Amino acid sequence: xxxxxxxxxxxxxxxxxxxxxxxxxxxxxxxxxxxxxxxxxxxxxxxxxxxxxxxxxxxxxxxxxxxxxxxxxxxxxxxxxxxxxxxxxxxxxxxxxxxxxxxxxxxxxxxxxxxxxxxxxxxxxxxxxxxxxxxxxxxxxxxxxxxxxxxxxxxxxxxxxxxxxxxxxxxxxxxxxxxxxxxxxxxxxxxxxxxxxxxxxxxxxxxxxxxxxxxxxxxxxxxxxxxx
Numbered sequence: 001x002x003x004x005x006x007x008x009x010x011x012x013x014x015x016x017x018x019x020x021x022x023x024x025x026x027x028x029x030x031x032x033x034x035x036x037x038x039x040x041x042x043x044x045x046x047x048x049x050x051x052x053x054x055x056x057x058x059x060x061x062x063x064x065x066x067x068x069x070x071x072x073x074x075x076x077x078x079x080x081x082x083x084x085x086x087x088x089x090x091x092x093x094x095x096x097x098x099x100x101x102x103x104x105x106x107x108x109x110x111x112x113x114x115x116x117x118x119x120x121x122x123x124x125x126x127x128x129x130x131x132x133x134x135x136x137x138x139x140x141x142x143x144x145x146x147x148x149x150x151x152x153x154x155x156x157x158x159x160x161x162x163x164x165x166x167x168x169x170x171x172x173x174x175x176x177x178x179x180x181x182x183x184x185x186x187x188x189x190x191x192x193x194x195x196x197x198x199x200x201x202x203x204x205x206x207x208x209x210x211x212x213x214x215x216x217x218x219x220x221x222x223x224x225x226x227x228x
Contacts, residue, residue: 027223028074035066035078036085039114040092048095052192053106054178057094060170061204063114064121064163068212069219072122079118083111109177113170121166125159125212159212163205 023031042058049055067075086092087100094107103111171194179189 023223031070031219031223032074032078032081035062035070035075036082038062038066039079039082040085043092043094044096046094049196052196053182054110054174054193054197055094056197056200058204059094059114060117060167060201061208063118064166064205064208065211065215067118067121067166068125068159068163068208069215070122071126072119075118075122076115079114083115086111106178106181107174108181110170110174112177113173116169116173117166120169121162124162124165127158155213156209159209160206163208164202167201167205 039059039062042060042062045058047056063075063079066078069075070078082092086098086102089098091098093102093111102108175189175193176186178184178193179186182189182192184192
């Protein structure tokens with residue numbers, strides 16, 4: 001079946017266009033809150049590195065996963081809620097810390113980068129997915145996974161590329177801010193704030209892309225039948 005979207009046709013043999021409906025505000029709030037909660041849980045899994053003030057965390061894994069599953073608007077909203085909770089002092093940042101001061105510390109750029117990461121990842125993942133009225137925010141979750149191997153591979157590659165782009169957004173903000181706060185040059189900042197984390201973050205991006213179809217299917221089953 002061919003579904004015509006604002007961006008052109010999206011080929012999927014199993015998508016029923018009548019199932020693409022808008023979630024009511026309560027269900028959106030629940031999903032956004034779940035995304036924020038999972039991101040907070042990821043912050044408690046932090047491994048400090050001796051050569052860097054930036055720890056290894058699972059925050060960015062959940063940021064990517066929620067963006068792939070919920071789309072750009074709801075995914076970004078979940079990150080915004082998470083950052084707001086941390087700003088108010090709740091211990092949801094890496095190492096069980098919180099407070100506005102963290103945005104002005106060495107890792108502040110990474111925190112702000114999560115917002116851009118969620119938007120970029122969700123937007124790129126939603127390209128080509130069916131949506132109504134020009135609104136892509138529900139398209140990621142509503143999209144049925146293609147059954148044909150070639151189409152499945154295309155969706156996986158698109159999700160993986162979107163997640164990788166989202167990671168890059170975090171570093172583009174995080175590394176320069178780290179250099180500024182520590183008073184180090186760009187080369188040193190890349191060495192302490194980028195290279196040590198790259199292998200693990202690529203694995204997180206791959207894991208998020210691999211899990212996204214299953215999580216979409218689960219949430220679609222639980223929430224879409226009750227959409228308005």
